[in-house]
Amino acid sequence: MTETNPPPYVVVGATSPIARAYAADCAAAGKPLLLVGRDLAELELIAADLRVRHRAQVAVERYDASLPGEGRRLARTLAVRPPAAVVAFHGIMGGRDEFAAMLQVNCASIAELFESVADQAAQDGGEPVLVAVSSVAGDRGRQSNYPYGASKAALDAYLSGLRNRLHPLGLRVVTVKPGFVRTKLTEGKVNPRSPLLAEPAQVAADIRRAIEGSADVVYTRWFWRPIMAIIRAIPESVFKRLKL
Numbered sequence: 572m573t574e575t576n577p578p579p580y581v582v583v584g585a586t587s588p589i590a591r592a593y594a595a596d597c598a599a600a601g602k603p604l605l606l607v608g609r610d611l612a613e614l615e616l617i618a619a620d621l622r623v624r625h626r627a628q629v630a631v632e633r634y635d636a637s638l639p640g641e642g643r644r645l646a647r648t649l650a651v652r653p654p655a656a657v658v659a660f661h662g663i664m665g666g667r668d669e670f671a672a673m674l675q676v677n678c679a680s681i682a683e684l685f686e687s688v689a690d691q692a693a694q695d696g697g698e699p700v701l702v703a704v705s706s707v708a709g710d711r712g713r714q715s716n717y718p719y720g721a722s723k724a725a726l727d728a729y730l731s732g733l734r735n736r737l738h739p740l741g742l743r744v745v746t747v748k749p750g751f752v753r754t755k756l757t758e759g760k761v762n763p764r765s766p767l768l769a770e771p772a773q774v775a776a777d778i779r780r781a782i783e784g785s786a787d788v789v790y791t792r793w794f795w796r797p798i799m800a801i802i803r804a805i806p807e808s809v810f811k812r813l814k815l
């Protein structure tokens with residue numbers, strides 16, 4: 572790969588406000604982008620905006636995380652131009668009836684994609700950083716959103732194992748754990764004036780720093796790390812009585 576043809580940053584679930592902010596950061600830094608998602612028309616709009624604003628090199632690719640097999644197909648597409656990083660932002664939040672769908676979109680789809688990208692990297696010598704956006708909700712199941720939390724906990728365990736497997740090969744895996752972020756996922760659920768509510772651009776900046784640095788697991792904003800340490804430390808006999 573030459574200086575004039577640097578490897579792209581792959582942004583999966585690129586219509587998410589956090590992903591948009593991350594893509595804008597990358598474009599401003601002159602990094603080529605591949606925006607991936609299921610709404611091709613919206614992706615084209617985002618790409619056009621980034622090309623005009625930042626003269627960025629931006630391509631788009633359709634991908635539906637609810638369909639098994641899509642991760643392997645996407646990985647084959649990526650093999651043509653091995654990426655610098657694959658950042659999975661996609662996710663859904665539902666209730667007890669949507670548990671299977673959440674396990675597929677929030678965990679299984681990412682596992683399928685990352686396994687295929689890692690296998691490809693082992694063949695072509697690429698060194699993509701594999702990054703997935705999980706959630707603090709995966710740290711402990713709460714009555715208000717435990718099916719979503721369980722799907723993110725499954726993702727956390729998966730990423731931890733993948734990191735362990737890929738470390739000897741020199742490949743990095745980064746787990747990103749946001750708390751509350753101002754997006755449609757939190758609309759009507761979190762007080763818009765809450766000091767705990769982060770802006771998508773703040774979370775995107777934390778993700779960029781994590782990819783450039785050496786972090787394995789990143790809480791964003793940073794204060795969620797101590798908050799969740801306290802939540803995890805509450806004994807189950809007490810926790811089961813709390814209204815959380």
Ligand SMILES: NC(=O)c1ccc[n+]([C@@H]2O[C@H](COP(=O)([O-])OP(=O)(O)OC[C@H]3O[C@@H](n4cnc5c(N)ncnc54)[C@H](OP(=O)(O)O)[C@@H]3O)[C@@H](O)[C@H]2O)c1
Nearest residue numbers: 584586587588635636637660661662706749751752754756
């Ligand atoms: N907002 C928060 O407070 C918060 C906190 C912790 C973690 N997170 C995580 O952050 C990530 C981004 O969420 P967000 O808050 O920005 O929510 P969002 O605006 O709802 O974004 C979700 C993204 O996932 C994509 N997506 C959903 N189902 C998909 C599928 N079957 N195939 C491909 N893409 C699919 C959506 O694409 P469409 O545009 O096509 O729907 C969208 O790009 C998620 O993983 C979420 O769990 C968010």
